[in-house]
Amino acid sequence: MAKVKFTKALKRFFPTLGEYDTHALTLPEMFQEINTKYPGIINYILDEQGHLRKHVNIFINGAVIDDRVQLTDLFEADDEIYIIQALSGG
């Protein structure tokens, strides 16, 4: 199972958030799974069209994903998936 890790910034809104091992095989499935564990969190990471928000990044084993729209990037069972905020603003 791939391990999912989150930016600490999201703990402000979801205090019990922590890394976990996903059963999902795709990123869209993974977000549905995360949203079941932490209701509402999907709307913080994806917009209403299911696209990754502009200032959020997903890394799989240290490489930023290619497809921010359909989230078709693949991962393997022993991969690490990081959900982090992009640097922006002031």
Next chain:
Amino acid sequence: MRKQTILLGTRKGFIAYRKTDNAWVLENFSFEGIPVSIAYADARNNTWWACLDHGHWGVKLHRSFDRGKTWQEMSAPAYPEGEEIKDGVPASTKYIWAMQDGGISHPHRLWLGTDPGGLFCSEDGGTSFALNTSLWNHPTRKAGWFGGGRDNPGIHSIVLDPRDANHIFIGISCAGVFESVDGGISWIIRNKGLKAEFLPDPNQETGHDPHLLIASPSNPDILWQQNHCGIFRSTDAGQQWHEISEKEGPANFGFAIAVAEDNPDQAWVAPATSDGNRIAIDGALCICRTDDGGKTWRQQRNGLPQSNCYDIVYRHALASSGDDLAFGTTTGNLFFSEDRGETWQVISNYLPMIHSVMFVV
């Protein structure tokens, strides 16, 4: 009842001041560090609303039934799957730019205006919002609306007729003024008499930039707007606009406008230098007031900084209530007047950038 509370939407949170023993005291500070585009109170039920613009996590909407002590996150307005800003560009909510209760006759109705140009309505007190499809599908939208101040078209003004809650005006930057007389089922363009000097054809039907649209509470057929190209007024419910800018004075370019509750001829604007130079005029802050429907304007500077000042006033950051007036600035100054702008006092000089100001009870 005199409104003794001021709500502020700021770049770093939601702030409420309350007048206590003749002094403005901080009552509430919520959403620390998070930009609040609009801080709003629904006068029908005293519910407070915070429209948040998280840099990273999207637009959020929260409400409070206890004056900000506790907040509840609601579903933010969302564009249905497949909707597009323009061909090939999916629509999603970028910003909540206006909030308006739906009137006493529709106690559970709320309106929201958004970037990228969608108007949303709730009929259940804000638990859920639906896109107004007739406006979204208006034949002028994809080709005739565009961004002004923001990347996409945005609805920043929602004006409800207190005599008829189904009679609504909205202001869109950039598209102009639209009117509905049937609760949002159909929309009529009301830009006649406006000018859009930034367009190849200044008299184009849409593409106008009303920075803020308001109605006179004592005569809702009298509309005012601080437009990108000057100040305009209509005395026939938007059928014809007349320019009332001051040609040889400061009352010309700006964003905010407020009208007296009891006098449809009295209004205030907060001038900036120009479109190309958005800063206080000559380093000094002034509010301009008209008492004759815009025929003449008078500068009100008593108590405002008159040197080394760089502030401007955003469109939702000037408010009037009875004799009281307040405005907040881009550099975090908050000023208050209890004599219709004749004299000003400072509430704070150390606030974050102020997006919205509202008097509430």
